[in-house]
Amino acid sequence: MVRNTGAPIVTLGLVLLICQSAGAPALVSSATSPAYPLKLSANRRYLVDRNNRPFLIVGDNPHALVGMGTTADAESFFADRQAHGFNAVWMNMLVATPAYYDSREDGSTPDGIRPFTGYTAGGNDASHYDLTKPNEAYFVRVDEMITAAANHGLVVFLDPIDTCCTGAPRRGLWLQALLNNGLTAATAYGQYIGERFKHFDNIVWLHGDDFNTWQTHDDDAVVLAVAKAIKAAGPRALHTVELNVPTSSSLDDQAWAPIISLNSTYTYSPTYIEMLHSYNQKPVMPTYLVEGHYDLEKVGDPTDYGTPWVLRRQEYWTMLSGGTGQLYGNAYTWPFISGWKFHIDTVGVAQLAIWKDFFTSLPWQDLVPDQDHSTVTAGLGHYGDLRTRVSKSDFCTAAGTPDGSLVVAYMPTARTITVKLANLKAPADARWFDPTNGAYTAIPGGPFRNDGTRQFTPPASNHDGDSDWVLLVAAVDSNR
Numbered sequence: 420m421v422r423n424t425g426a427p428i429v430t431l432g433l434v435l436l437i438c439q440s441a442g443a444p445a446l447v448s449s450a451t452s453p454a455y456p457l458k459l460s461a462n463r464r465y466l467v468d469r470n471n472r473p474f475l476i477v478g479d480n481p482h483a484l485v486g487m488g489t490t491a492d493a494e495s496f497f498a499d500r501q502a503h504g505f506n507a508v509w510m511n512m513l514v515a516t517p518a519y520y521d522s523r524e525d526g527s528t529p530d531g532i533r534p535f536t537g538y539t540a541g542g543n544d545a546s547h548y549d550l551t552k553p554n555e556a557y558f559v560r561v562d563e564m565i566t567a568a569a570n571h572g573l574v575v576f577l578d579p580i581d582t583c584c585t586g587a588p589r590r591g592l593w594l595q596a597l598l599n600n601g602l603t604a605a606t607a608y609g610q611y612i613g614e615r616f617k618h619f620d621n622i623v624w625l626h627g628d629d630f631n632t633w634q635t636h637d638d639d640a641v642v643l644a645v646a647k648a649i650k651a652a653g654p655r656a657l658h659t660v661e662l663n664v665p666t667s668s669s670l671d672d673q674a675w676a677p678i679i680s681l682n683s684t685y686t687y688s689p690t691y692i693e694m695l696h697s698y699n700q701k702p703v704m705p706t707y708l709v710e711g712h713y714d715l716e717k718v719g720d721p722t723d724y725g726t727p728w729v730l731r732r733q734e735y736w737t738m739l740s741g742g743t744g745q746l747y748g749n750a751y752t753w754p755f756i757s758g759w760k761f762h763i764d765t766v767g768v769a770q771l772a773i774w775k776d777f778f779t780s781l782p783w784q785d786l787v788p789d790q791d792h793s794t795v796t797a798g799l800g801h802y803g804d805l806r807t808r809v810s811k812s813d814f815c816t817a818a819g820t821p822d823g824s825l826v827v828a829y830m831p832t833a834r835t836i837t838v839k840l841a842n843l844k845a846p847a848d849a850r851w852f853d854p855t856n857g858a859y860t861a862i863p864g865g866p867f868r869n870d871g872t873r874q875f876t877p878p879a880s881n882h883d884g885d886s887d888w889v890l891l892v893a894a895v896d897s898n899r
């Protein structure tokens with residue numbers, strides 16, 4: 420995550436179209452908790468739980484929780500996120516980057532427990548810890564937090580040693596610690612972590628984190644050494660890696676291909692651009708949005724402040740560009756800074772719950788991006804490029820199920836679009852969905868014949884006064 424730069428601290432078979440909005444009531448999901456561990460689907464496009472139920476990643480990013488919070492904080496946070504329908508959190512096992520997390524340079528917990536008991540020569544901050552001398556008491560604290568997450572139905576995307584947050588020649592304290600220790604000690608640390616945590620079913624190993632120097636051989640080598648050792652000790656768990664800011668995909672570094680089974684997509688640009696890049700990479704594996712714009716936080720252009728309508732754009736674009744979910748972030752809770760308890764239940768969180776319940780009512784796992792625009796044929800807007808701001812893009816994304824029961828398209832601004840109804844397997848009903856409050860509005864005239872094309876124009880404004888909408892066109896039973 421880039422450091423804050425100035426912000427305050429349905430039915431089967433449908434066509435969706437979404438545009439922009441901002442605000443919604445709280446919504447609690449009643450879905451049954453997943454059965455961990457997670458694994459890949461048969462087609463390697465999405466995740467499933469132990470019982471083969473599709474798993475839509477609905478995550479939050481309390482990166483610094485272990486280093487900045489208490490077990491009571493963790494319990495409170497996890498209970499809140501479970502109540503809002505979250506099923507995942509990203510935590511860093513080691514936290515020591517004062518300029519980034521406001522944490523302590525020795526990586527100790529709020530009650531003074533350090534993660535290692537000895538130092539290598541040359542210093543006494545986290546970068547000089549001897550990684551072969553872990554402090555058991557510290558890792559018991561990590562145990563407690565992972566167990567608390569499991570009790571609330573949450574899978575933990577766990578970063579064993581953070582590579583954030585500065586670019587070459589400067590490196591974060593933990594990446595520098597790996598380099599100071601060398602490959603043998605890095606491997607030993609990975610073996611310790613792998614053995615110690617292999618019995619947890621609710622862990623996905625997430626390596627890197629703003630890993631801006633992965634193209635430097637020695638940097639990549641020590642991080643890979645940790646990952647390989649963890650994987651050897653506990654081969655059941657899934658692995659992924661987050662590479663460089665501001666835009667990257669895990670498979671950009673092919674050295675990680677034999678280790679990972681989940682492609683982390685990272686971007687502050689319109690998410691469809693990098694998501695489609697990830698979706699088309701080889702080998703095939705699920706992709707999700709690991710980081711984008713965070714709630715209540717500004718990155719770059721002030722028009723891209725993390726408002727609900729910016730968050731909604733990236734959320735719906737992600738799902739219609741081959742995504743299997745996303746990790747949400749919040750300016751107060753990712754670094755676990757003072758005041759987080761007063762900024763946890765935001766409009767952005769409420770609308771993410773609407774997003775989650777909307778997609779889980781559909782066969783989201785079967786959606787295939789409409790990359791050749793053969794379904795939404797007109798009204799697409801401008802695709803842009805990686806320099807395009809999320810707040811400035813008007814591009815309409817689309818996806819559909821191969822059986823012709825569902826097509827999905829997202830536009831962030833209201834306009835008329837043309838949908839090829841001939842791609843549906845049967846006559847279809849159509850509805851508008853408001854992503855700001857979860858309300859549906861039937862479109863008169865259905866069922867529409869499944870031949871030719873038809874134009875659809877949303878109402879001017881949604882419940883929040885914005886112009887994003889979801890168009891649902893569902894193939895219906897011809898005998899009804």
